[in-house]
């Protein structure tokens with residue numbers, strides 16, 4: 051990812067991609083306290099637009115607040131910077147990665163005295179879990195690793211260090227031939243994927259785990275609202291892994307994953323074994339919204 055043309059916004063300035071570096075004694079590199087976002091820009095009929103930029107930046111600031119990281123820029127400055135990065139890299143669509151991290155000004159567990167740095171990169175990123183998966187559905191496996199307990203780390207924050215748990219889970223699942231992992235919460239209920247929120251469909255109703263231990267997904271919130279607009283009842287509840295086995299449909303949501311159908315969990319076929327009708331309807335409505343084909347949510351699109 052480091053050897054490519056383009057520009058990265060680093061601490062207030064656009065720098066050539068290859069020159070956007072940091073010292074090996076960067077505090078966050080050693081101790082894992084950084085906060086980040088994943089945001090997508092789409093090519094809409096009215097030009098390139100960033101989807102729910104405001105909500106993503108608000109979450110970035112919430113994550114920093116939770117970890118007492120003093121952000122050196124305002125939300126508005128970072129919103130504008132994200133648009134600038136898309137323009138500078140001439141991207142019609144792409145994936146944005148804002149990251150705030152502690153620099154190399156200080157070593158030792160305490161980051162007190164280290165400076166908070168901010169970078170924003172963007173690159174083209176297609177179907178996160180594969181094009182085939184978007185139609186046919188993916189195969190997932192319940193992880194042997196448990197999702198964070200809410201007082202072991204801060205699950206409301208999208209924090210770099212939290213992703214060691216996701217890496218372990220995703221690595222285990224993909225090594226065993228699956229497309230992604232499903233993590234259970236500390237009490238054994240289905241929680242979320244390594245990088246996605248979970249939904250299941252049963253008897254025409256949509257269910258998703260409550261937010262106790264999972265990331266407060268922006269795509270999750272979007273899909274819940276779109277489902278309501280389609281007249282589909284949405285229920286947040288504790289979901290057991292065998293409720294997923296017996297679901298009529300299941301899918302993951304995420305900025306990168308978008309709406310990805312799940313056809314199998316732990317070698318149990320889910321429903322008819324491919325993308326179900328409600329998943330298809332929600333996927334189509336989601337793409338209508340992000341590509342600007344739906345006037346209903348034009349306010350969710352920040353033109354670049």
Ligand SMILES: Cc1[nH+]cc(COP(=O)(O)O)c(CN[C@@H](CCC(=O)O)C(=O)O)c1O
Pocket residue numbers: 087088089216242243244245246247264265266267268269270303304305306307
């Ligand atoms: C653990 C987790 N749960 C849920 C979500 C969905 O959140 P949202 O994007 O707000 O709907 C994500 C985003 N995962 C990001 C990281 C992907 C990556 O590999 O990096 C993403 O989708 O951008 C998670 O990382």
